[in-house]
Amino acid sequence: xxxxxxxxxxxxxxxxxxxxxxxxxxxxxxxxxxxxxxxxxxxxxxxxxxxxxxxxxxxxxxxxxxxxxxxxxxxxxxxxxxxxxxxxxxxxxxxxxxxxxxxxxxxxxxxxxxxxxxxxxxxxxx
Amino acid sequence: xxxxxxxxxxxxxxxxxxxxxxxxxxxxxxxxxxxxxxxxxxxxxxxxxxxxxxxxxxxxxxxxxxxxxxxxxxxxxxxxxxxxxxxxxxxxxxxxxxxxxxxxxxxxxxxxxxxxxxxxxxxxxxxxxxxxxxxxxxxxxxxxxxxxxxxxxxxxxxxxxxxxxxxxxxxxxxxxxxxxxxxxxx
Numbered sequence: 001x002x003x004x005x006x007x008x009x010x011x012x013x014x015x016x017x018x019x020x021x022x023x024x025x026x027x028x029x030x031x032x033x034x035x036x037x038x039x040x041x042x043x044x045x046x047x048x049x050x051x052x053x054x055x056x057x058x059x060x061x062x063x064x065x066x067x068x069x070x071x072x073x074x075x076x077x078x079x080x081x082x083x084x085x086x087x088x089x090x091x092x093x094x095x096x097x098x099x100x101x102x103x104x105x106x107x108x109x110x111x112x113x114x115x116x117x118x119x120x121x122x123x124x125x126x
Numbered sequence: 127x128x129x130x131x132x133x134x135x136x137x138x139x140x141x142x143x144x145x146x147x148x149x150x151x152x153x154x155x156x157x158x159x160x161x162x163x164x165x166x167x168x169x170x171x172x173x174x175x176x177x178x179x180x181x182x183x184x185x186x187x188x189x190x191x192x193x194x195x196x197x198x199x200x201x202x203x204x205x206x207x208x209x210x211x212x213x214x215x216x217x218x219x220x221x222x223x224x225x226x227x228x229x230x231x232x233x234x235x236x237x238x239x240x241x242x243x244x245x246x247x248x249x250x251x252x253x254x255x256x257x258x259x260x261x262x263x264x265x266x267x268x269x270x271x272x273x274x275x276x277x278x279x280x281x282x283x284x285x286x287x288x289x290x291x292x293x294x295x296x297x298x299x300x301x302x303x304x305x306x307x308x309x310x311x312x
Contacts, residue, residue, distance in 0.1 A: 014303045017204070018274050019211045020281050044196045049310050051200040053275050056249035058241065059157035060164055062177055067152055069178045074148060074185045 006038070013042035017050050129154070133198040141188035148185055155199065156181075159206045166210040166278035176213055180206045207278075214278050243272035251309075259309035263302065270295055271302030 015021035016029050032039045133154060139147035156177065163173040163180075183205060191201055247268065251257040260268065266288075273279045273287060281299060285292045 011300070011303075014307075015299070018271070018299070018303065019207065019278055020274050020299055022215070022280055040194070044194060044200075047196055047200050047204045049306055050275060051197070051203050052254040052310070053247060053250045054158070054162055054203050055253050056246045057158070057161045057165055057276065060161040061157045062160040062174060066156070066160075066174050066177050067149075070148075070152065070181045070185075073178075073182050074145065 006042075009036075009039055009042050010045075013039065014046045017043060017046035130198055137184075137188050137191050137198055137201075140185060141191065148181070151184070151202075152181060155202055158199075159202060162203060163206050163210045165276050166207065166214060168277075172213060173210070176206060176209045180209050183209075211278050215280070243276040244269055246276050247272040254310070256306075256309035256312075259312065260305065263305045266290070266294075267298040267302035267305065270298040271306065274299060 012021060012025070012029055012032075016026065021029060029039070033043065133151065136147040136151050136154075140151065159180065160173060160177050163176045164170065167173045167176065180202070184202070191198070194201055196204070244265075248257060248260070251260040269288065270284050273284050274281075279287065281295050282292055284290075284299075285295045288295075290298075
């Protein structure tokens with residue numbers, strides 16, 4: 001198909017924006033959007049035209065849980081965790097983490113020296 | 127109506143990581159966007175999921191908005207509609223089950239409450255000042271356009287819904303879109 005044909009591109013963009021471009025044709029157009037600026041321009045044009053149709057759709061207030069979920073999923077995790085613990089804990093956290101990890105490794109190796117050998121062998125047998 | 131300039135400024139701010147801007151965009155637009163998702167999906171739980179996904183997406187990809195050159199509300203509506211349509215198409219074979227299932231007794235009630243898409247379209251056409259232009263189009267193309275836009279129906283679903291051959295539906299959808307473009311160009 002010749003996508004350089006502006007009218008064809010416009011028709012595809014129209015159907016994509018409306019939602020009636022289905023299956024493989026829809027996937028091909030998504031790929032085209034990445035490669036061809038003219039496809040993006042055509043699509044934005046159609047999205048603007050169709051957006052006007054949305055003006056009559058009655059508004060419905062979503063329940064609070066929707067925002068709460070968005071808020072939780074977009075919260076900067078590190079900052080949220082840091083604000084909960086004090087400065088002393090923050091200072092010692094990396095050191096304590098390292099010490100804990102080292103202690104765990106030592107105890108695992110000491111109690112199961114065969115574990116590492118057998119893992120090595122497993123890797124060789126693969 | 128939405129304050130387009132304020133919305134645009136807030137999208138730019140949230141692209142820089144300002145969380146208060148995300149909240150403002152949500153407050154200004156979520157009722158409209160939820161309404162749109164609800165029309166298409168016809169189920170509150172799915173519409174809530176789509177709205178949530180859309181805003182998480184907005185937060186992570188607000189930087190790409192500038193490049194899209196669209197009006198801010200158009201950009202947001204497109205994200206919500208595309209997510210709702212993806213959901214609808216990928217769950218097509220489960221739809222029949224979910225409507226019959228006991229777990230979702232509200233499905234039918236919501237279906238009955240959905241406003242007539244033709245009325246929605248002509249009401250929008252009035253606002254867009256293209257009502258007369260759109261009314262000069264036959265009822266079938268208008269109906270196809272309305273069912274596709276407001277209920278997210280595929281062409282084969284429309285054909286089934288209005289009991290018409292798929293070939294006619296394809297031609298009507300095309301004529302509906304062509305007319306919309308023509309009406310808006312004047």
